[in-house]
């Protein structure tokens with residue numbers, strides 16, 4: 333068996349320990365005689381798996397008691413709609429910050445439900461930075477402020493949590509959740525598709541402050557109401573049981589590693605090594621302003637784009653895969669979430685130096 337270093341933006345690598353534990357428990361979860369895949373979500377075995385996963389996530393992120401944690405489906409993309417549907421609460425306007433492709437998708441979806449005020453945008457400069465908070469033109473009538481703390485495609489990350497006063501702050505944390513500690517109490521809603529830094533695809537984690545639940549727009553599908561999921565502990569219908577279980581194994585693994593403070597140290601070091609390799613050479617470059625470079629997604633280009641194919645095929649031979657950049661950006665992108673070992677980043681840096689030596 334050969335494992336590669338997989339730099340995919342998502343679905344992405346998972347901690348090997350979590351996959352191994354799932355393999356060990358594949359046919360018989362703790363003497364139940366069945367796989368977790370085969371369990372009813374109403375059985376006490378699965379209920380205990382689900383409860384443990386939530387408890388571990390609460391502990392890892394220090395989620396305050398007045399926040400609900402939901403394990404849903406539909407991806408972050410469904411949250412682009414569920415956020416306005418649940419958070420408008422009688423208002424008709426919402427603020428959005430535009431820092432890249434995912435912000436734009438959230439904005440387009442919100443426009444179906446309300447008037448969107450793009451309070452700040454870094455689009456004119458090509459999304460290489462994030463707009464400073466003092467330049468934001470927030471709408472006093474806005475029901476909430478939505479932003480994307482980490483733009484997975486552009487590799488742009490907010491170095492601060494915006495201050496929106498009493499107006500609920502909503503964050504699409506899909507590609508940076510669990511990468512470091514964050515103060516959950518600063519947010520009204522946090523949501524994340526699991527397939528980047530939580531677990532397998534098919535699960536979406538939503539963390540919502542309890543006073544924001546229960547004021548859904550009229551005539552919406554029941555599945556789009558946070559309250560139905562809160563009232564039923566994310567089991568109104570069949571939840572993504574196996575993805576929930578695997579997310580739980582990842583949470584358990586992260587706790588064993590020393591929690592999010594420890595992950596932050598490792599992630600920062602991994603990112604610093606990769607950016608140092610890029611900045612230390614005239615062959616590679618990253619366009620993002622140094623103050624807002626992502627720890628998780630590192631896009632970079634080669635001085636000569638005609639060498640992209642050779643770079644990628646050589647990388648593959650060296651066991652470094654899925655480095656091709658997003659089709660909208662070109663070049664390369666290395667996603668280095670929690671599960672990417674530091675040795676994987678070291679191997680990539682060594683390969684980059686080697687490739688430059690022979691092709692630069």
Ligand SMILES: *Cc1c(COP(=O)(O)O)cnc(C)c1O
Pocket residue numbers: 342406407408409410434480482483484504505506507525526528
């Ligand atoms: C991947 C991603 C999404 C889309 O997630 P889905 O779960 O595929 O809907 C949205 N926002 C961000 C920041 C992402 O990285």
